[in-house]
Amino acid sequence: MSARYDPASAEPKWQSAWAEAEVFTATRDPSKPKYYVLEMFPYPSGRIHMGHVRNYTMGDVIARYKSASGFSVLHPMGWDAFGMPAENAAMATGGHPKDWTYANIDEMRGQMKPLGLSIDWSREFATCDPEYYGQQQALFLDFLEKGLVYRKNAVVNWDPVDMTVLANEQVIDGCGWRSGAPVERRELTQWFFKISDHSEELLSALDGLENWPEKVRTMQANWIGKSQGLQFSFPLTETTSGFDGIEVYTTRPDTLLGASFVGISPDHPLAKALEVDNPDIAAFCAECRQMGTSEADLEKAEKKGLDTGLKARHPLDPSWELPVWIANFILMDYGTGAVFACPAHDQRDLDFARKYGLPVIDTFFAQDDDTPVSNTAFVPPKTEKVTWVNHFAGLDVATGQEAIDATITYAETQGWGKGIENYRLRDWGLSRQRYWGCPIPVVYCDDCGVVPEKKENLPVSLPYDSGNESIDFSVPGNPLDRHPTWSDVPCPSCGKMAKRETDTMDTFVDSSWYYARFTAPRATTPTDGDEAAYWMNVDQYIGGIEHAILHLLYSRFFARAMNICGHLPDTAREPFDALFTQGMVTHEIYHTRDSNGRPVYHLPEDVSDGKLADGTAVEIIPSAKMSKSKKNVVDPLNIIDAFGADTARWFILSDSPPERDVEWTAAGAEAAYKHLQRVWRLADDVRQRSDEAAPAGGSEEDRALSRITARATVDVTAGIEGFAFNTSVAKLYAFTSAVAKSKASAAAKAEALRTMAQLMQPMTPHLAEEVWSMLGGVDLVAQAPWPKADPALLVEDSVVLPIQINGKRRSELKVAKDLPKDEVEAMALADPAVIRVLAGAIPKKVVVVPGRIVNVVV
């Protein structure tokens, strides 16, 4: 019986060896360059899933590779531990969010450690640790002092039955998820970070983020949404509720002569004033407010409007009166909350105008077409010239941009409008009416007003943390509001009894600075100057594309704000030097049907050959993101139990490029396991032959294997450097086959396999240690330097050139690598296949790209 590699015994053995040698403890070493690799930390849901395995394996490949390449590596792990699910679990099961969260963390840490990740666990923290959120409160107070935080009114989703604020996620088809009641929009006074003050900086600094994916930079730039436009007022024909005009902002002032009506948001102050006395307007606004706050819902909802009866004068012609409408698609958050509508040149305005019978006025036509607009708006191109019907600034034929610029200049000269820069980015509302979050450290005093808590009183602990009596999760709403004593505190300023803020912070705040905290996780200030200066920035950040905008933008803002307050050096205003966004892990979905024809889902482990254990055939839906509800999940622990962590790691890195989705298949996992066994068998075989004498000076076979090893080293390294781990894996497959086929001596094969162990170490660290130790490697392969290929072994002296005729491959030519172009051309034209295909035709030209291709053009 042949021996086999046994991951179940080998993996814990090597994990202990790493722990004993403290290989992964990050230490400040001034003699080495540093490298900080960070994966987006997990929410402690209770179980790790394959997405986590993928994320942390990728980070681990980088961390181990950089460590072998001579860097002092920081690779920490923590927990994004505040948030709604803990409160929901408490409501559902009667436990406490804190107990639930920490139990989950223990569970997940226990599931992660068997993966053999090169993490410095001594730096671990959870954002719900009072030591962490207390420092976050200190940051908040510093931000407050620097004017980076303020209070204002903002709308939330309100469940009128449960009497509670709902997250967008908790609004299903416009109704509360528990009560089923239609939600309403309600205004509350809330805390905001002044991120909009930094719009320009957050935008322009994107240019410097060269190692971020282009798509993420584009998305952030569009989100910030800088625009150039005209702000001006439509005077009302008569002053109404104190309003004598309606201020609008437009990016297309060139279409002003196509104005057909003035539209205001249902949340516009004028609309609110009008609804007091007008039941129709009140009813319409109420209907508009019977809806969640999510932008996607608002924009996708049917467009509705109501004529207020008010009239506004066109700024270019006081005798031209436009109706004033309230329309549900106008957002109060953007611009001034009011627009002028130009149906001829904006599709949404056109649909609205057709629905309500409002006029459609063309102000220009495409140059080669003067057809009036019917049901498709002619959207003005900014760069192409168009023919104007009648442009007030005297334009006849001009591009949209020229017309916009001329219009703004004209308006400014005439004194009725002003060209301004506008940003779509809104300030970041951080108040949450929930228990399981970081308390906002302010007190409301009847005499002193809003008073910041004193830093020496931090952390402002949640009741459960501070030993206060328990709180009540049996009913919806914020338990901190209902707590009998927690909010009763002396005013930090005058000492009189006052009320503590009961809102907690958005969990995005927690994740906006954890990367900085990892550099000094036990410091008694948010960061430590020396540690931050050494370890920041994060050299490589890795996470899902779903965080492309909010988390990453908030983190960028926070790094700036922390810099302003002296918590981060100037060099760390952009916290992430390089970003990589990974794809999801997917799996086929299996289901049968119940008596009503509705799908009943089944776990992959319960399905084999398309059948359940009882023989029932399942329907198969193509691969989709793993989700508990569809049961298309594979528990990483089951894979580790069956095959070991290296198999899970190897498979998850194989096949799919890291930025794309990877489909988990049982067959693929088995194949990965087989390959690792094969590598081990090769090493075992060589070990048994280790006393064979090596030929003096090496045989030709030995030299060939050296060249193969050098080529593999270069290719695998390139794959890791280029975040193309799947190609590194493919090269390692080929390398393995080459070693297996090679007739080289045992000594030469041992040499090749030791290099293979080094190359595999970032991906399959346990097997790599096993092979390394079997073949006489010194110490741990985790501590061995990255292999270097001898350039002399990489030189190829001849090359195969494909010969194309008119771009179609017809033959090929093996030539010396540096053969002159004209000789290559002559050989190509003398090629029998070329002569046959040409059939006497005279080539017009011959393109020779040295070392690549020959193309004969006829």
Add this chain to the structure above:
RNA sequence: GCGGGCGUGGUGGAAUGGUAGACACAGGAGACUUAAAAUCUCCAGGCUUAACAGCCGUGCCGGUUCGAGUCCGGCCGCCCGUACCA
């Protein structure tokens, strides 16, 4: 709705603008074995052909180029985000 991305054999995918399908999975044939498992070898995009070879082929339509999976424009489909899910 808006912003961004992706689309290549039966499947996952490879390919500095230069031989499309490397490397794998599933499949087929064979070796070894009493047998199975394990392992090893070979075949394999589609169509035509006895073979040589030829034609077609990277979601669809068009363009740039000696040459396009790759670049540009327009569509279709799917995915991510859309500010209180994390």
